Amino acid sequence: xxxxxxxxxxxxxxxxxxxxxxxxxxxxxxxxxxxxxxxxxxxxxxxxxxxxxxxxxxxxxxxxxxxxxxxxxxxxxxxxxxxxxxxxxxxxxxxxxxxxxxxxxxxxxxxxxxxxxxxxxxxxxxxxxxxxxxxxxxxxxxxxxxxxxxxxxxxxxxxxxxxxxxxxxxxxxxxxxxxxxxxxxxxxxxxxxxxxxxxxxxxxxxxxxxxxxxxxxxxxxxxxxxxxxxxxxxxxxxxxxxxxxxxxxxxxxxxxxxxxxxxxxxxxxxxxxxxxxxxxxxxxxxxxxxxxxxxxxxxxxxxxxxxxxxxxxxxxxxxxxxxxxxxxxxxxxxxxxxxxxxxxxxxxxxxxxxxxxxxxx
Ligand code: DN4
Ligand code: BGC
Ligand code: ZN
Numbered sequence: 476x477x478x479x480x481x482x483x484x485x486x487x488x489x490x491x492x493x494x495x496x497x498x499x500x501x502x503x504x505x506x507x508x509x510x511x512x513x514x515x516x517x518x519x520x521x522x523x524x525x526x527x528x529x530x531x532x533x534x535x536x537x538x539x540x541x542x543x544x545x546x547x548x549x550x551x552x553x554x555x556x557x558x559x560x561x562x563x564x565x566x567x568x569x570x571x572x573x574x575x576x577x578x579x580x581x582x583x584x585x586x587x588x589x590x591x592x593x594x595x596x597x598x599x600x601x602x603x604x605x606x607x608x609x610x611x612x613x614x615x616x617x618x619x620x621x622x623x624x625x626x627x628x629x630x631x632x633x634x635x636x637x638x639x640x641x642x643x644x645x646x647x648x649x650x651x652x653x654x655x656x657x658x659x660x661x662x663x664x665x666x667x668x669x670x671x672x673x674x675x676x677x678x679x680x681x682x683x684x685x686x687x688x689x690x691x692x693x694x695x696x697x698x699x700x701x702x703x704x705x706x707x708x709x710x711x712x713x714x715x716x717x718x719x720x721x722x723x724x725x726x727x728x729x730x731x732x733x734x735x736x737x738x739x740x741x742x743x744x745x746x747x748x749x750x751x752x753x754x755x756x757x758x759x760x761x762x763x764x765x766x767x768x769x770x771x772x773x774x775x776x777x778x779x780x781x782x783x784x785x786x787x788x789x790x791x792x793x794x795x796x797x798x799x800x801x802x803x804x805x806x807x808x809x810x811x812x813x814x815x816x817x818x819x820x821x822x823x824x825x826x827x828x829x830x831x832x833x834x835x836x
Pocket of ligand 2: 515517542567568591594628629632780781782
């Protein structure tokens, strides 16, 4: 048993409490101080009691929340590569015993026996300090990334999705005639943090990229779009933009009706990446014509979840690249900073919010 000051919920019942907790499962001898933790829909869903798959660590009647974190090494313990003061990002998923988990690909766990920090059976990082082992820590290469490296965890999901896209796109020649993706079209559904990270990544690959929602968006979002060369479309008033077809659709909304509206715009050999989850969304209907469309056009629809350690490393490279652009608006993806004691972060969401972050130091 070990004492920790942080934010816990009783999974899957919900609620949130800030205070001192006894925890049982920290492994590793590297002592870390939490600097920032990102808040996402998973944390809010757990606090609301909506995520039935969430559970407490064995031997505890609660779980420390938080899977998106930036930490600082207080004591490197037996680590040979980390030093006091280094910044690190902890990995969310911890392996079970299946064949994928045994090769470090617990993102592709085949039997569901992996654990997820702050979600399923392992305490998360919304606390002052924690212990971990080198295997599950990714070093931030540059201390100047301190203000935005908390975005590594959401970005690592995008890096894995790009790996999956790379694999499935090989079923036909997907690139343009000059071997790049120039002229290919990507549409990302949603305007939250993951939507921006996806859109910025596909735009970097050369795609003409739009993000879209069913309503207009605020100035901060429009400025970020402009800087990263993304178009924004309010599809409730302008579906015409998509009439020329789309090569890649990424969904971050989890809304079946919207997903199939955009699915019907996919070009031959088109790929749809499903990423958003919303168990409470309204169902939609799919027709025989929709199925024909998939077959006749060689379409691929795929789901992608989580990521491996290599994708955290790629995410840090990507963030460093974006963060070092002249007058980069990358930090503007973080729209609100909260104190750990302020539990409204889990229950209220301002429309201008992209990413909310809790500051611990
Ligand atoms: P988020 O900030 O809640 O983003 C969801 C976005 O979808 C918001 O901008 C929504 O807009 C928008 N949206 C909702 N309904 C519609 C609709 N019908 N048409 C267009 N847009 C819509 O969450 P996030 O960006 O942090 O994450 C995106 C999704 O990915 C969430 O569902 C997460 O659960 C999921 N996720 C998956 C993984 C994984 O697979 C990891 C992290 C997150 P508005 O309603 O706010 O206006 O590993
Ligand atoms: C995290 C993933 C995790 C997933 C579980 C997401 O918010 O980014 O690492 O596997 O939640 O649903
Ligand atoms: Zn998350």
